[in-house]
Amino acid sequence: MPQLGDNFRTARLWDVRVWEYLVLLLAAGLVVFVAPMPKLGVIALIFGAAVAKTALVVRNYMHLKREHLLLYAIALIPVLLFVGLTLTLLPDIALRQ
Amino acid sequence: MDTLAASPSDLPVETDRIRAIPRGKVGVWWFLASEIMIFGGLIGCFILIRLAHGGWRAEADHVHWRIGALNTLVLLTSSLTMALACDAVKEGNQRALKIFLALTMFLGLTFLGIKAFEYSREIADGWTPATNLFFAFYFTLTGLHACHVLGGVVANTSLWVCAVRGRLWPLIQHRVELAGLYWHFVDVVWIFLFPLVYLS
Numbered sequence: 001m002p003q004l005g006d007n008f009r010t011a012r013l014w015d016v017r018v019w020e021y022l023v024l025l026l027a028a029g030l031v032v033f034v035a036p037m038p039k040l041g042v043i044a045l046i047f048g049a050a051v052a053k054t055a056l057v058v059r060n061y062m063h064l065k066r067e068h069l070l071l072y073a074i075a076l077i078p079v080l081l082f083v084g085l086t087l088t089l090l091p092d093i094a095l096r097q
Numbered sequence: 098m099d100t101l102a103a104s105p106s107d108l109p110v111e112t113d114r115i116r117a118i119p120r121g122k123v124g125v126w127w128f129l130a131s132e133i134m135i136f137g138g139l140i141g142c143f144i145l146i147r148l149a150h151g152g153w154r155a156e157a158d159h160v161h162w163r164i165g166a167l168n169t170l171v172l173l174t175s176s177l178t179m180a181l182a183c184d185a186v187k188e189g190n191q192r193a194l195k196i197f198l199a200l201t202m203f204l205g206l207t208f209l210g211i212k213a214f215e216y217s218r219e220i221a222d223g224w225t226p227a228t229n230l231f232f233a234f235y236f237t238l239t240g241l242h243a244c245h246v247l248g249g250v251v252a253n254t255s256l257w258v259c260a261v262r263g264r265l266w267p268l269i270q271h272r273v274e275l276a277g278l279y280w281h282f283v284d285v286v287w288i289f290l291f292p293l294v295y296l297s
Contacts, residue, residue, distance in 0.1 A: 008188045012181060019177040026169055033162070033296045046292040053173075053288045061180045061281045070115055074126045075133070082137030086144060093149045 018060045025049045025056075125275045129282050132245075136286050139241070140293065143234045156231035157297070159224055164215045165295040168208055169287060172246075175204035176284045179253075179277045186273045191260060194273065198257040201280065205250040212243050235294055242290060245283045252276045 029049040032042055059065040064072065147153050178200040185193035216236075219225075226236040256276055259269050 008184060011184050011187075015177060015180040015184065018180075019173065022173045022176075023170065026166070026173065029292065029296070030166055043292075043297050046296050050288050050292050054285050057176060057281050057285050057288070061176055061284075062278055068114055068118055070118065071123070071126050074123070074130050078130045078133040078137060082133065082141055086141040089141075089145050090148070093145060096149065 014060070018056055021056055022053050025053050119271065121271060121275050122278070125278050129278065132282065132286075136238075136241070139234075139238055140289065143238065143293065146230065146234070150230065153231040156229055157294075159219070159222070160235065160295050161215055161218065162295040164211060165291050168211050168215075169291045171204050171208045171211065172284050172287050175201050175208070176281055178204060179280045183274050183277045186270045191263070191266070194269075195257065195260050198253055198260060198273070202250055202253050202257060205246055205253065205280075208246055209243060209250070212239065238290055238294060242283070242286055245286070249276070249280045249283050252279065 026049075029046045032045045032049075035042075037045075058075075064075070178197045182194055182197035182201060185191075185197055219232075224232050226233045253276055256269055256273055260266075
């Protein structure tokens, strides 16, 4: 079964490659954090890196890119609820300040 | 009428696809959805209250971001070893499974050890959950996450023991993947907690 063995080897190499991307994104976030930059830009960049890391883990390690739409829906609905409810309350805080 | 006739004929195919998803996997994803609501609610409260209190920048300077960064690296590496354990299961390689599960457990315990060291330093410096609202949130969020890491370590340990004894191999194959889903979710939560608590 050389072809099957090759597939497993490719899967392992891809997992290591994803980890390398994750570490690179972590390092990039830390460089941005210590760099003399405007605070708002730093926050935008480090949270952008966090979203990219999440996408890498969820799609590759949790195999969501190969899963049925039903599992996407189960995972995404609470995320959208959380983001939506947080954004809904932001104007209240902005108006109070 | 053609479209109406086509829709019901497509329906069984889609239903079959949904039925093909293992029940355990659907169950774990539902569980993870409930976990997203728990952490999402807490993180949402933290963001809103932090914004309402001017950002808590002075308070946030007292957390040790270098230790947090080290812990992030440890957890990201544990995600890799868990993914490699799942690959080993698919390959039917029991030896590799034992090694990668043991590594994942070790890295999980390392994370908890570093977290305990960090807590002890902060408490020794006088920063406790009762100090102010920032540290109340800090200990709640990171403490709840640490409890989840501990749960993941327990699950991985039970699978490792089964793998070492060589029993229940067909069951383990499926369960390692489910435990992996949970472990990666715990990693994803930390990916957001780290910038939220330590860097912003």
